[in-house]
Amino acid sequence: MAAAYVIHTSVRASSPNVLLAELAAAAPVVLPSLLLCDFGNLADEIRRLEQAGVKALHLDVMDGHFVPNLTYGPGIVEACRRATDLPLDCHLMISEPQRYIDDFRNAGADSLTIHIEAVPDPRPLLERIRSLRAMAGLAINPGTPLDDITGVLDACDLLLVMSVQPGFGGQKFQPVALEKLRRLREIAPSRVLLEVDGGVNEFTIKSCAEAGARMFVVGSAMFGADDYSSSFRQLSQLAHV
Numbered sequence: 001m002a003a004a005y006v007i008h009t010s011v012r013a014s015s016p017n018v019l020l021a022e023l024a025a026a027a028p029v030v031l032p033s034l035l036l037c038d039f040g041n042l043a044d045e046i047r048r049l050e051q052a053g054v055k056a057l058h059l060d061v062m063d064g065h066f067v068p069n070l071t072y073g074p075g076i077v078e079a080c081r082r083a084t085d086l087p088l089d090c091h092l093m094i095s096e097p098q099r100y101i102d103d104f105r106n107a108g109a110d111s112l113t114i115h116i117e118a119v120p121d122p123r124p125l126l127e128r129i130r131s132l133r134a135m136a137g138l139a140i141n142p143g144t145p146l147d148d149i150t151g152v153l154d155a156c157d158l159l160l161v162m163s164v165q166p167g168f169g170g171q172k173f174q175p176v177a178l179e180k181l182r183r184l185r186e187i188a189p190s191r192v193l194l195e196v197d198g199g200v201n202e203f204t205i206k207s208c209a210e211a212g213a214r215m216f217v218v219g220s221a222m223f224g225a226d227d228y229s230s231s232f233r234q235l236s237q238l239a240h241v
C-alpha cells in the first residue's frame, strides 16, 4: 500500500496546476463524499477519514432545484476548511452556479465542479474558476450525451462522470458511465483527471479504474462501514489496476 500521500493545501502553492499534478501523482484517489456522514460531528468525521489515509474530500452541494435534495452551502465548506488541509473537491449540483463560485472558492474549495446540464455553455465559467486558482471540473449525468461536453474538455482540469442521477447517495451504479470514461480517456487531454461518482463500491470500482477513472467518489461504500480504514484500504487497493 503506497504511503499515505497527504496533500496539504496550506503548504501547497495555491495553483490548480499544482493540485492537479499532486492528485495525479497520488492517483488512484478514493474520495469520501460528505453527504452521508455525521454532520453533527463533522470535525471528528474528517479526523477519522484523515486517519484512514484519505487524500481528498468530495463535498456534495445540492440546492433542491437542480437536484431534488438540499444539502449545504459555503458555510459547511468553510467548516471543513478549518478542520483539514486536505483538498476539498466541491461538486456543485446547483442551478446558476456562476452566482456562487466566488463564495465557494473563498470558503476554501480547491476544485469546483459544475454540471453541463446547469450551464450549457460552460467555458466562461470554467475559465473563471481557473482564474480564481481553483481546479475547474465539469460533471455529466448518465442521460446526457458525451457530445455535450467534447467541445470544452480543454478548459477542464477534472471531468466528473456521474454513474447515478445526482441528488442522493446509495443508488445503483449505472454502467453507461464506463463507456463515457473509456471514450474520455481517449479524447480528453492527458492532464485532465477523470472522476466517477455514484454507486462506486467494492463491486464496481475496479471496472471504473480499468475504464480510465483516476478519482473515485464513494459515499455509502465508506459511510455504511463501521471502520473507515478497512473500507478505504480495500477500495484503494481495488482501484490500483
Ligand code: DX5
Residues within 6 Å of the ligand: 033, 035, 058, 060, 091, 093, 164, 165, 166, 167, 168, 169, 170, 171, 197, 198, 199, 200, 217, 218, 219, 220, 221
Ligand atoms: C450524488 C452525489 C454522490 C453520492 C455518492 O448526487 O454526487 O457523490 O453522494 O454516494 P454513493 O457512493 O452512495 O452513491
Ligand code: ZN
Residues within 6 Å of the ligand: 033, 058, 059, 060, 091, 197, 217
Ligand atoms: Zn458528488
